[in-house]
Amino acid sequence: MNILEIGILVFTFIEFLNIMILYFNPEFKFGNGVGVFNQYHLSKEDESMHLFVRYLVNWVAGAKLIFIMIGVVVVIFGDYTLQLFTVVALILSILSFYWKLFPMIKRMDKAGEITPKGYSKTLNLMILSFLVGFTIILILALI
Numbered sequence: 644m645n646i647l648e649i650g651i652l653v654f655t656f657i658e659f660l661n662i663m664i665l666y667f668n669p670e671f672k673f674g675n676g677v678g679v680f681n682q683y684h685l686s687k688e689d690e691s692m693h694l695f696v697r698y699l700v701n702w703v704a705g706a707k708l709i710f711i712m713i714g715v716v717v718v719i720f721g722d723y724t725l726q727l728f729t730v731v732a733l734i735l736s737i738l739s740f741y742w743k744l745f746p747m748i749k750r751m752d753k754a755g756e757i758t759p760k761g762y763s764k765t766l767n768l769m770i771l772s773f774l775v776g777f778t779i780i781l782i783l784a785l786i
Contacts, residue, residue: 647726650720650780654733654773655711655718662711665704672759675703679762680751727784734777740770749784 661675670678677683677700686693717729745767752763 645723645726647723647730647781650777651726651733654777655714656706658711662704662707663702665707669697669700671760681756681758685735686692693694695767725762727781730781730784734774734781737770737777738772745770760770765776 664671664674664676669676671684672678677696683696686696714729714733717725721729745763748757748763749768750758752760757763
């Protein structure tokens, strides 16, 4: 097993855990649980709004499932070049967090709409750790 396969599998395992949280315990306050968002709990007061929110949470879980299945297929059937470009694609897709999602969660955190306060900083560190990890893997693979 090469460094690219290990990196992709570690990522798919972590994302699998996040999918389990979203499907079976979305109120969890770790991983990708939406329990940190105060609005998630407020949405329960309006059944149609909560149904919509639950739909979006499950949609995210389904999209993550697609990514991890592709990752598994690349590890099992892909050659080294495909695995290398998969890691590049993962780096680029993870970077997209900073385009739309991070500004929003930072704003919600500042407005007190997230519990615990400061969660946007924690999430930023988690995303950065993925980016740094994949960048290290990419550099090691190219050496």
